[in-house]
Amino acid sequence: MKTVGTEPARSSQTCGYQLSTNGWDSRASFCAEPKxxxxxxxxxxxxxxxxxxxxxxxxxxxxxxxxx
Known part of the structure; x- marks a missing residue:
């Protein structure tokens, strides 16, 4: 599964499901697979x-x- 560190636009064709929240390392990850x-x-x-x-x-x- 591909991931990105910034939330994709809601109007994009990228999934954008948030996989993790800002934890101790202050990083979030979002699914970068196509919808x-x-x-x-x-x-x-x-x-x-x-x-x-x-x-x-x-x-x-x-x-x-x-x-x-």
């Missing part, structure tokens, strides 16, 4: 987020785009 077609995240992270909701729904703030 899956029709989803807000790559397939793996979409499934993680959907599993947290009892109905399997992924809710996103306005401005987030789905993968093409």
């Amino acid at each position: 899956a077609t029709g989803l807000y995240y790559c397939r793996e992270h979409h499934e993680w987020v959907a599993a947290d909701d009892p109905n399997g729904v992924v809710r996103m703030a306005p401005g987030n785009v789905k993968g093409r």
Whole structure:
């Protein structure tokens, strides 16, 4: 899995799921994989987020785009 140290734009086609928070080393990492077609995240992270909701729904703030 590719990662980046800065959050990708919500309007980009990059997943952007936050993998770690600013810890003792003050670094965060975000998934840099492409978004899956029709989803807000790559397939793996979409499934993680959907599993947290009892109905399997992924809710996103306005401005987030789905993968093409």
